[in-house]
Amino acid sequence: MDTLHAVQAARSGCFKLQCLVKVLGDPADLRAHRALDDCVALRHVAVAMAEQLGLDMPLWLQRFALKLDLHSSVLQLDVLLDA
Numbered sequence: 001m002d003t004l005h006a007v008q009a010a011r012s013g014c015f016k017l018q019c020l021v022k023v024l025g026d027p028a029d030l031r032a033h034r035a036l037d038d039c040v041a042l043r044h045v046a047v048a049m050a051e052q053l054g055l056d057m058p059l060w061l062q063r064f065a066l067k068l069d070l071h072s073s074v075l076q077l078d079v080l081l082d083a
Helices: 003-010 017-024 035-053 057-062 070-082
Strands: none
Touching: 003 035, 003 057, 017 035, 035 057
């Protein structure tokens, strides 16, 4: 799923992760464009937005899930594990 679609459905304004973190409260001293920090920030944003909507995060996000492309996911994992 693309979390951008979920965020666009829930709010207006800037959809950049750094904007959302500022609006929803900074979870920690995160550095932009660092993979792990971006993951932590996105989780914080998703949890905060779900709480604002009065929903459980997985329940909110599942509304925007498409379908699992298992074949593609396995191929991508194989590439990552071979690196």
